[in-house]
Amino acid sequence: MTGSTIGRIAVLGAGVMGTGIATVAVGRGVPVVLVDVDQATLGKATASIRQQTRLGRLMGSFDAAVADGELTTTTLVGAIAGAAAVIESVTEKADLKAMVLTAATAVVTPGTVVVSNTSAIPIDELAEHCARPEDVVGIHFMNPPYLIRTVELIRGPRSSDAAIAAAEALLARLGQTPVRVGDGPGFVINRVLQRSINEAARIVQDGVATPEAVDAAFTGCLGHRTGPLATADLIGLDNVVDSLHVLLERTGDEGYRPCELLLAKVKAGEFGRKTRRGFFEHEGAL
Numbered sequence: 704m705t706g707s708t709i710g711r712i713a714v715l716g717a718g719v720m721g722t723g724i725a726t727v728a729v730g731r732g733v734p735v736v737l738v739d740v741d742q743a744t745l746g747k748a749t750a751s752i753r754q755q756t757r758l759g760r761l762m763g764s765f766d767a768a769v770a771d772g773e774l775t776t777t778t779l780v781g782a783i784a785g786a787a788a789v790i791e792s793v794t795e796k797a798d799l800k801a802m803v804l805t806a807a808t809a810v811v812t813p814g815t816v817v818v819s820n821t822s823a824i825p826i827d828e829l830a831e832h833c834a835r836p837e838d839v840v841g842i843h844f845m846n847p848p849y850l851i852r853t854v855e856l857i858r859g860p861r862s863s864d865a866a867i868a869a870a871e872a873l874l875a876r877l878g879q880t881p882v883r884v885g886d887g888p889g890f891v892i893n894r895v896l897q898r899s900i901n902e903a904a905r906i907v908q909d910g911v912a913t914p915e916a917v918d919a920a921f922t923g924c925l926g927h928r929t930g931p932l933a934t935a936d937l938i939g940l941d942n943v944v945d946s947l948h949v950l951l952e953r954t955g956d957e958g959y960r961p962c963e964l965l966l967a968k969v970k971a972g973e974f975g976r977k978t979r980r981g982f983f984e985h986e987g988a989l
């Protein structure tokens with residue numbers, strides 16, 4: 704799989720990250736087949752990919768001279784047969800990912816690299832459910848990937864050299880730079896970040912500081928580009944809670960137990976930018 708010759712790639716899951724990853728591919732001229740469970744989600748995702756691709760061109764992420772890759776959407780996982788690479792980005796639930804990966808790896812050609820964009824589930828645990836565990840690697844894309852072009856590339860204990868090489872070629876074609884890391888719950892970023900978000904939410908819950916004050920301390924005092932609670936709203940508080948559960952279940956570390964305020968916000972449907980309200984209000988957000 705070399706730079707310009709990559710064929711159609713499959714993206715499984717058309718949520719926040721699936722649409723972001725598909726945007727990067729489409730914007731760089733790579734054809735994509737995007738899979739989700741219903742047409743309404745796929746329709747919304749198509750509109751979002753078109754909008755993000757336009758924005759990406761305006762912001763210089765994509766070359767204006769390169770035509771968009773063809774975007775095909777489907778609810779049928781069988782439609783990914785023949786894909787040059789598979790990127791799984793469904794909801795952060797281990798049993799759901801296991802089901803989707805089992806179905807996907809049954810239809811792709813042996814030797815096709817199978818990537819999971821999981822936030823926190825160990826790659827080897829997911830590889831267990833795949834037809835060929837050696838074909839599986841992790842790539843933890845950032846949100847949105849057309850603006851943040853560095854990813855964690857996770858090598859599981861059974862990932863083959865060929866799968867890692869294919870993942871690196873895919874990332875080069877997508878204009879993304881890998882940081883190579885090992886396997887384990889949360890890898891590098893989410894092992895640290897999810898715990899920080901939970902603690903920041905607990906600070907608000909305890910009445911020690913407002914969300915604005917927490918984030919102002921991180922941006923002003925530490926020079927972070929965004930504070931932990933704005934980051935949580937960008938990720939999606941539902942995904943934060945799912946990732947914390949994954950980390951808690953696999954480490955037994957109580958620091959990852961989602962605090963009451965996070966659970967209450969998710970119960971109230973306040974997921975952050977995607978519902979326009981989380982720790983902050985997001986007028987006009989996607």
Ligand SMILES: NC(=O)c1ccc[n+]([C@@H]2O[C@H](COP(=O)([O-])OP(=O)(O)OC[C@H]3O[C@@H](n4cnc5c(N)ncnc54)[C@H](O)[C@@H]3O)[C@@H](O)[C@H]2O)c1
Pocket residue numbers: 715716717718719720721738739740744792793794795796799803820821822823843844845846937938939942946
């Ligand atoms: N949100 C982030 O900032 C972020 C960053 C990096 C990685 N991730 C990871 O990416 C993955 C997706 O997260 P998200 O934020 O896009 O979540 P999301 O809730 O926005 O999207 C998940 C999508 O998966 C779809 N889905 C569920 N079951 C499916 C199935 N059987 N077949 C096909 N599609 C199915 C859902 O319908 C939904 O559209 C998760 O593993 C998450 O941890 C998220």
